[in-house]
Amino acid sequence: MTHFDWLHHLIARLLPVAMAVLLAACGAALIEAGLAIGERWLGxxxxxxxxxxxxxxxxxxxxxxxxDLLARVPPMLGLMATIIPLGPGLAALGQGDPAQLASAVTVAFDATVLGLIAGIAGLWIGRLRRRWYEELLERMEAAA
Incomplete structure (x- = not known):
């Protein structure tokens, strides 16, 4: 045991939090998509x-x-949640337990995918909204 074991345990506790936030971000992306559709056709x-x-x-x-927050934060959390399980997984491989590494890699890839899904949705919706509002303001200025 090293004097940094406490840090490893603290970081390991961040994984469930990061995964929960990633799932919430995917839910927020779905909500934003629905809001954007309503915004485009009515709002x-x-x-x-x-x-x-x-x-x-x-x-x-x-x-x-x-x-913009949705486009930036989930990919960073996805990266964090990708790296966290790989440390113990690689340590387990060094001790002859490839099954634990396989499990860690699966969690890592899941986290990456969740972060990218939410980030891509945020980027896409943000770009569309930016264009919609610019066009709206141009029309309003032309009418004034």
Whole structure:
């Protein structure tokens, strides 16, 4: 035992938290996709009829920032949750237990996929929203 064992145990406890946050981020991505669909077909028209560019800018900034966070944070958490189980898995391999390494690699790949799913969704929705709001503001400026 080394004097850094406490650190290893602390980091190992982060894995379930990271996986839970990744699952929540995938759920948030689904919610954002649903909101974006409603926004595209109903919300933007209502905003255009309201004729308040300042309101449109505030809403756009808030909604795009949410997507930007979704695009950036889950992939980083996915990477963290990928690396955490690999340490013990490689140590187990060194002790002749390839089954534990296989289990660790499976968890690592699952974490990577979850992080990428949420991140890709956030990036895609954010890009669409950015374009939609820019086009809306251009139309509102042209009408003014």
């Amino acid at each position: 933007l028209r209502r905003l255009e009829r309201a004729g308040d560019p300042a309101l449109v800018e505030r809403l756009a900034r808030r909604r795009i920032e949410r997507c």
